[in-house]
């Protein structure tokens with residue numbers, strides 16, 4: 418198991434404005450700069466991952482690290498895979514200390530965007546770090562709750578692979594299996610020849626986070 422907690426977070430005000438679809442001369446540039454001044458010195462994203470092996474596979478069950486996961490799609494993805502990399506990445510608890518007054522919706526929106534960008538850059542760093550360290554050419558990930566087929570309740574067994582995650586990197590699970598800090602991502606990376614994204618099997622319309630086109634035929638293949 419390895420913890421990464423020295424991410425260099427390099428986000429510029431202009432990038433935040435772009436993320437928020439605000440022109441660089443927009444009146445909110447001052448608010449963005451002010452919040453950046455508060456958040457950047459304290460934000461500390463963290464990640465934890467481990468190298469584990471697929472121990473047993475059966476219909477819609479996969480055993481990894483002595484823990485059983487239930488998902489047909491995960492099982493199919495890991496059919497011929499030996500080594501996998503369970504992981505959790507977070508924007509960190511430190512940024513949660515910055516409080517915005519309830520009425521300041523734009524302030525909350527901006528703060529959220531900054532934390533999300535820090536999470537994304539740390540996730541990308543972790544992805545590249547694992548790929549380089551373990552000489553994996555291409556990896557895809559699955560995340561509990563991203564598909565109906567892999568329930569969000571499977572966060573619990575995923576977290577159990579690491580022990581006390583809250584103590585290790587500050588991420589806790591709520592009773593409904595949501596992660597806090599909310600800007601956190603958990604999943605399992607696995608080597609792939611062709612990239613896989615859960616979005617390919619997800620028919621949800623107008624999802625702002627869609628990363629790949631829905632492919633009904635591929636979904637059929639996974640489920641048959």
Ligand code: SF4
Pocket residue numbers: 563564615616617619620621624625626627628
């Ligand atoms: S389309 Fe949206 S909801 Fe569906 S898997 Fe992708 S990101 Fe998740």
